[in-house]
Amino acid sequence: MSRLTLLIDCPDESGLVARVTGVLHRHGGNIVENGEYVDPANDVFFMRTVTEGIEDADLLLRVLQTELPSGAKVKVTGARKKRVVLMATKEPHCLGDLLIRAKFQDLPMDVTRVIANHETLGELTESFGVPFHCVSADGLSREEHEEKVRELIEEDSPDLVVMAKYMRILSSEFISGFRNRILNIHHSFLPAFIGANPYRQAWERGVKIIGATAHFASEDLDQGPIIAQDVIPVTHTHGPKEMARNGRDVEKRVLARAVRLVLEDRVVVTGNKTVVFE
Amino acid sequence: MSRLTLLIDCPDESGLVARVTGVLHRHGGNIVENGEYVDPANDVFFMRTVTEGIEDADLLLRVLQTELPSGAKVKVTGARKKRVVLMATKEPHCLGDLLIRAKFQDLPMDVTRVIANHETLGELTESFGVPFHCVSADGLSREEHEEKVRELIEEDSPDLVVMAKYMRILSSEFISGFRNRILNIHHSFLPAFIGANPYRQAWERGVKIIGATAHFASEDLDQGPIIAQDVIPVTHTHGPKEMARNGRDVEKRVLARAVRLVLEDRVVVTGNKTVVFE
């Protein structure tokens, strides 16, 4: 039976759960998964519901918009696989992991292409039958380089762009063109060690735990809404190189987890934070 | 404003969420927390809702029982602190932790008394102003000993009995008198290492992780519904003694976590499992 996923984000008022579930019930929908959250600081209501038995997504969307307070944002999505563009530089661990997960249907996405600023990962990408585009930054201004990348992305009209260790900083202009649609993995436990060389920073500080953070890219570097984080222990015996090596395993799993959450419509951005329905 | 917590466990049918939230809305209740779960293997619906603005718990209970399918189990609880009897033997870590948490209102419970089969923990207990009863098993049959313990417990009519490392095995008869009201901490990651000396068993097997399990006591030893588990890494350098020492920290935190979940009415037992609303 076909499933629809509802994501609702609207000013809070009494009775919203009853109204939404009432609509679903009257239209023959059975609730398979349900989550709500009220942000008490801002009086905003969030709801994610997976329902079975309703065929007409557009009708459901219109009915909900009528029933809910003005200002409500409602999203109804079906089971279509999302279209994803991956971006990378030289490190294979995140890219390879996502390509395998896509190929073997572990993640519900079609990778339409991989864009990189070096040739290194071309062979790996193409061995999965995915088109690879190297856009070298050599001899180009930042604007020119980003313009080329943007054009390639827009050819695919992706639902999501995933920076799988894409190691160039993107301009605010670039990011604002894909608001909350660019997912990045930062190799530290943000907000610790913002910026370059986080493993070296971690080693210099002598921390006993390192981590990785998956977040939506925002105009402020490393400041976007966090989706998922994870950590591993380290000791004094780990130099920056060992931290980087062990950290790659964390980066890989945090990124895969965040991609899954976004693909399954479990993430709502609110201000600079996320509500994640798990 | 006063809060009520609803726990519902009933045969699944379409529209249950709409019905329950509709009742709450019509009676002026605002939903503060909400969770549902449908067990697909048995078609059972579970719901936990915290609501503000409804004063009459009994009325709400009656209305819900009318609206819900026959066979529905409904529980409505107010903010009253639960009454808890703690049981222990010689080890202070779990008992001391719970006594401190109770004294400083970290856990919403009144510890009405501590029952132990040794004198060791009497001074500690009494320093918290809690009555201590040592019921030695010396010279008593198991039935006689349990009868004495049962009488002491029943004097307090507790909501919950917590075995904070009570190291005697209780008979099925004893446990069946307090079904799903005795919470136990087992010092292994169940179902591994059932029975005596789990740390020694773990050391003999050469595991690299050890754990602890909080569960409701059931007639079958170490087989009751699991509420919470946690683990820590160990290495070849940990003998049974070091495992036990490190394991105590896990036992302590798993037990405290499970006690909190039960005190906050977040746990529903279904068959030999639990649904835990977090």
Place this chain on the structure above:
Amino acid sequence: MSRLTLLIDCPDESGLVARVTGVLHRHGGNIVENGEYVDPANDVFFMRTVTEGIEDADLLLRVLQTELPSGAKVKVTGARKKRVVLMATKEPHCLGDLLIRAKFQDLPMDVTRVIANHETLGELTESFGVPFHCVSADGLSREEHEEKVRELIEEDSPDLVVMAKYMRILSSEFISGFRNRILNIHHSFLPAFIGANPYRQAWERGVKIIGATAHFASEDLDQGPIIAQDVIPVTHTHGPKEMARNGRDVEKRVLARAVRLVLEDRVVVTGNKTVVFE
């Protein structure tokens, strides 16, 4: 500068560390990493040392054998990449992860071939330029099937055979031919849920944590020496299918970790346990 790794396993007596480090010092070796462990239950001494500045591994081995008590087992290895045969069935996650790690030098191994009992993973394997051999069990007795597999393995004289979710049970005879050289990943936190369908067993028991275990294969199924374990939390919402999906990420990382430990000569088997120098 070239490095040698020493692994020593011998009856304990006083002064062993002084003797070994004295030998290294007199032969111009500088100690880069060092670990010792005495098993107090069996009076066995274990030592792992990485040394720089000694060129002649054979000479060092002979000197150490002279200096150490009779009964000492000494292993001296250089930086040669180990030869590894991977075995798999249909699931790509562990195999794909190891192939990427090998290709990009994250793990110091040459994968000489992949042997599977189904065709599913052939394309993935060959896209990494690694020979793939499908040995179907159809129409063969267990002995015949294992004989074919053994012949293929022996053609490569591998240092290690890694069962990357190879889902057939191997006979004691087969395993005894590769003692402590077959590494297996079991999809449970052993010794919980030995045998078939561990995720279903975990779901039926209602555990709140699931795990994976990498171990050397032994004649007794799922009883071999454990090298590494890890776990993740689950809730009542996870059925066997969701546990399996989430569990795959744990299997993948535990297996990769155990393979690394073995490739770096960090693991000594003693009885049914391992000493792991990290």
Place this chain on the structure above:
Amino acid sequence: MSRLTLLIDCPDESGLVARVTGVLHRHGGNIVENGEYVDPANDVFFMRTVTEGIEDADLLLRVLQTELPSGAKVKVTGARKKRVVLMATKEPHCLGDLLIRAKFQDLPMDVTRVIANHETLGELTESFGVPFHCVSADGLSREEHEEKVRELIEEDSPDLVVMAKYMRILSSEFISGFRNRILNIHHSFLPAFIGANPYRQAWERGVKIIGATAHFASEDLDQGPIIAQDVIPVTHTHGPKEMARNGRDVEKRVLARAVRLVLEDRVVVTGNKTVVFE
């Protein structure tokens, strides 16, 4: 048999392990635990050894100082319990945990007194038979207040001062009087959220993991050498208050772990980092 613990910190040169273990062997010492580490960035050698069978700690110290390079720092300690002053403010969780561990010999320390800047924890402290001193800051300058605290500490000549959630900032002058002898617990995963209200900062940033850090107090606030860290997951449903509540459990266990490491002479400070022999 009596045990001695050696801690060595000296400029690296070849043969140090052989020299130290040779000394121990010639004096009849048997090595029970041994760890070494060479800091490759600064060419410093660290060693911790536990030895049995040597009675004369002073002789051993003198011999080692003769054998080791000039500039070597050597510490030899026996099994004496360390003397510890605890400092606290109003929160009972860390203080209570340490008092129970001391009383029941889980940690090898004598708590000589508790100093607090509020009366709140007096009853709890005294119920453990430990002297309690409230030094209110009311009406005192920072210098005057710290002078009173310092005098109380110095009366006990403690090996260690543990700030068990002491919520006043200490001056550089105060701290420099107890260099690397004041252990503090900071309620964040440093270096994230330095300074006041870390849980509020964490909530505002929308992190998905929070943590705690045990470190030696240094002249720069929250910048001292880190001994231990740990974390727990949080979600969007956790406000600052819930983060604080859950965080207390992490603070408690990280602090206890760091105290144990220091009491067992497992921690060497080097620059702004620690070498921790576990």
